Amino acid sequence: MTPSSTPRDYLVLGAGAIGGTLAHHLAAAGHPVTVVDTDAQHIAAIRAHGITVEHADGSRRAVPVARALTPQQAADAGLTTRRVLLATKGQDTETAMAWLAPRLADNGFVVSCQNGDNEPVIASFVGRERVVGAFVNIFADVVAPGVVRDGGAAAFVVGEVDGSQSERVTQTVADLQAWGPVRQTDNVQGYLWAKYGFGEILTATALVDAPMAHTIDRHRAVVAEVAREVNRIAIAEGRRLEAFDAYEPAAFLDGVAPEVTDAALDRLIAWLHTMPKDRSGVWRDIAVRGRRTEVHLDLDRYFRLADAHDLHTPLLRRLDLMLAELEEGVRDFDDANLTELGRATCLTAGSREPGR
Incomplete structure (x- = not known):
């Protein structure tokens, strides 16, 4: 065309x-x-x-x-x-x-x-x-x-x-x-659901005032599990996830070998390094514009669907609370926030073995 x-x-x-x-x-x-x-x-x-x-x-x-x-x-x-x-x-x-x-x-x-x-x-x-x-x-x-x-x-x-x-x-x-x-x-829904997983990876980086690629690299296990929680909901909803740009949703599914997930993160990180924009829109909403981010609407929807399918979403729920604390000024942007987020499922922030 x-x-x-x-x-x-x-x-x-x-x-x-x-x-x-x-x-x-x-x-x-x-x-x-x-x-x-x-x-x-x-x-x-x-x-x-x-x-x-x-x-x-x-x-x-x-x-x-x-x-x-x-x-x-x-x-x-x-x-x-x-x-x-x-x-x-x-x-x-x-x-x-x-x-x-x-x-x-x-x-x-x-x-x-x-x-x-x-x-x-x-x-x-x-x-x-x-x-x-x-x-x-x-x-x-x-x-x-x-x-x-x-x-x-x-x-x-x-x-x-x-x-x-x-x-x-x-x-x-x-x-x-x-x-x-x-x-x-x-299959626009397949793309949208893939984007939801990718989007929550970028949302997690908004807890830190640092480039997205750098933050993802430092906290591989945490961001991989964030995407995995979204993808579990997508699969339960019967969605066929579509890859796009350098994001491969199939690498963030249960049962995928750790080395496959890690290689997918390598490719994603390398791609993000090439992008002129190095902070997420969520970070910009909170840090620059001082306004509530729209991501809470998405997270509320994920929680409703997860509850309907009896799925647990501890990282997404903790992420929602931490973003609200940033918006309210009772939490600072800090790399330690990702480590704290990982504790929701006892993940080690710097692990290079995010698969399960």
Whole structure:
């Protein structure tokens, strides 16, 4: 599949790291893009200068978009839309959809370009038939109003939630290839569940103010067990996990030989060393933006599913509490936090034998 040359209108709702990146590349490819975001300063900068992407080498490119609006400005303008890339934080999905639902055309659809399992929430507002799933592993950060720092190339797949093929997904994938190697899939849930395991590895590194690759290398046993707890839930839910980038979910399943898990960690660590972004979005939310991270929503969901399948999740539960303590300012970022986390299952932090 090659990038589309047919201009199509898009609404990007949430112009942060993911939404800003996608809006920039769609607009650069000639698609009329409207961005809507609650951050008035961010929107004002985009309206004045376009969306700027800053690369690791310091180079920048600003691209104008068709419209940059706050939700109130969009409502006042009578905005309606057909193609929506939803890129808000997970905890903001309900608020975003309550605003979007009456503005979505009858033949419109919403692509969930978010972290977490937000498709059911979206469907509750607009119906399952108008929801498209996506797995997005974009490493990026908003570093100033109107400016997104590129985080390097990573995996991005789009697919109907039920695994069927559709023209709307084919078109969306072709358009999004303006960003990079976006692919169509019939197993978007398999990618999403694989990402959940990978995501909780990165979440665990947020307990430390240090590069993700370095932290994972120092605490192999702990991060491997964090992924394993998520994967047990995925398997119980009947999901077929998909590998992506340098993450191999099959290496973090019960019964896998320790050397297989360790080799997979070697490859993951080496890949993370190549990425310009060296701290997780969870760490940035807490340490830089001083806000509650969206990962608690994911963890709450894992706990409900684990309870339904009679699965134990001691590391994930302890991780949830430790993140809350960081948010409340009663815990400091420290390498010792990973050692403490490992004690939830008596793991040795520096062990190079994470398999079971």
